[in-house]
Amino acid sequence: MADDTTNGYELNEDENLDEAVQEVTARVNDADAPASSDVQELNNKYLRLYADFENYRKRVNKDKEDLVRYGNETLLYELLPVLDNLELALRHSADATNEGLAQGVEMTLKELLRTLEKFGVTKIDAVKKAFDPSVHHAMAQVERDDLDEQMVADELRSGYLYRDKVLRPSLVTVSVRQQKSTGVSGAEAPDTQDDVEIKINRPIEED
Numbered sequence: 001m002a003d004d005t006t007n008g009y010e011l012n013e014d015e016n017l018d019e020a021v022q023e024v025t026a027r028v029n030d031a032d033a034p035a036s037s038d039v040q041e042l043n044n045k046y047l048r049l050y051a052d053f054e055n056y057r058k059r060v061n062k063d064k065e066d067l068v069r070y071g072n073e074t075l076l077y078e079l080l081p082v083l084d085n086l087e088l089a090l091r092h093s094a095d096a097t098n099e100g101l102a103q104g105v106e107m108t109l110k111e112l113l114r115t116l117e118k119f120g121v122t123k124i125d126a127v128k129k130a131f132d133p134s135v136h137h138a139m140a141q142v143e144r145d146d147l148d149e150q151m152v153a154d155e156l157r158s159g160y161l162y163r164d165k166v167l168r169p170s171l172v173t174v175s176v177r178q179q180k181s182t183g184v185s186g187a188e189a190p191d192t193q194d195d196v197e198i199k200i201n202r203p204i205e206e207d
Contacts, residue, residue: 073162076121080160080168083112087158116160124159126152126170135159137169144175151175 086109093102113123124135131138131150142153152172159170 069163070165072119073165073167076116076119076162077167079112079116083109083116084157086112120163121167122161124161124166124170126155126159126172128152131172131174135161135166135169136172138174139171140173141176142173143178145178147175149176 086105090102090105090109093105126136128147129152131152136152136159139156144153147153151174153175154173155170156173157171160167
């Protein structure tokens with residue numbers, strides 16, 4: 001009988017111990033709830049800070065790459081008038097009696113173009129190509145029956161690309177089909193070649 005009482009006492013003691021453990025565990029969980037919330041908030045702040053840092057690092061790396069890739073852009077742009085003058089001299093030397101001078105100018109121009117190509121500068125192909133406002137700057141419209149409309153009829157000044165950027169657009173005339181005369185006076189006449197030459201010397205407004 002005493003053993004039964006002892007067993008019963010021990011059983012009740014185990015039950016009380018389990019209840020005590022459950023109560024303590026519940027209190028600990030309640031105490032940890034604010035701490036868990038703080039940890040989650042800190043973790044979110046860390047993730048946001050890390051994301052901002054990654055974006056900053058990518059931006060800095062891109063700026064460095066652009067500096068290396070396009071660092072010579074200003075210098076190369078300043079060399080373009082030299083090409084213009086050589087092309088102009090070559091064009092006017094076609095009728096010159098000094099053939100050696102013309103050949104010298106042509107060789108100098110080709111050598112300079114080859115050198116610039118090593119740095120990523122290439123000439124824009126314009127004549128008889130579809131007019132593209134991203135690389136061509138229209139100076140005038142000309143009536144041409146041998147070309148479709150909106151084709152580059154003539155290149156007044158060469159344009160150049162620097163890698164994948166437009167270093168300078170080509171100055172061009174754009175073809176239109178010949179229009180029948182309506183006999184109406186006072187209509188605005190298209191630009192003449194002289195008008196175009198004057199415009200070439202004016203600064204081009206960047207878009």
